[in-house]
Amino acid sequence: MASGYTYEISLKLVRARDGSVPTDPASLTFEHVSHDDILGIVERMRNGSGLDSNASAAVAVGTKLLGEVMIREKKNPLFDPLRAGLHEFIASLKQKTAT
Template sequence: MQKHHYRVTLDAVDAEGTVLADSAPLRFVARCHDDIFAIVERSRQRGQLSADDAAAMAVGLKLFGEIALENRKDPLFSQISQDLGAFIGKLKGTR
């Protein structure tokens, strides 16, 4: 299965969205078997959440889900993998 690779950058901002100068950004590379940009767009188009909340949910879910999937035999992830699969199935089935 081909993986997409993403550089994720997280900046601390104030209430107006201005980057806080005294905080270094967090950066890392993540892999995902899905196109996260396409998933975010579909999530935003659903209109159930604000654009920012839809993006945060989609990105967080896909990044966590990929780690859970890759480690599903690990006891730490075994139960959450089943529950996560059910949640994602329900999310995909809801309009």
């Protein structure tokens, strides 16, 4: 069993590009293990990033999901172009949202 926090991530289409509401919406659910408290990070982002609540949550969750996969897949060259930039971005976020 992986150590850390295990999250269930869910995504559901609530409105299509044309503004219509689907009667049978597409959805996706998966589990993700993180060494960090993602919900705590979302709260810090909401309080200190200057972004609105939804944007703060999207940035926090997206960054943590991508970052964790990159850590686990450190030998995969797919992520090489992102490594330095993501590391710098996360360091900047931590400074702006420190509590």
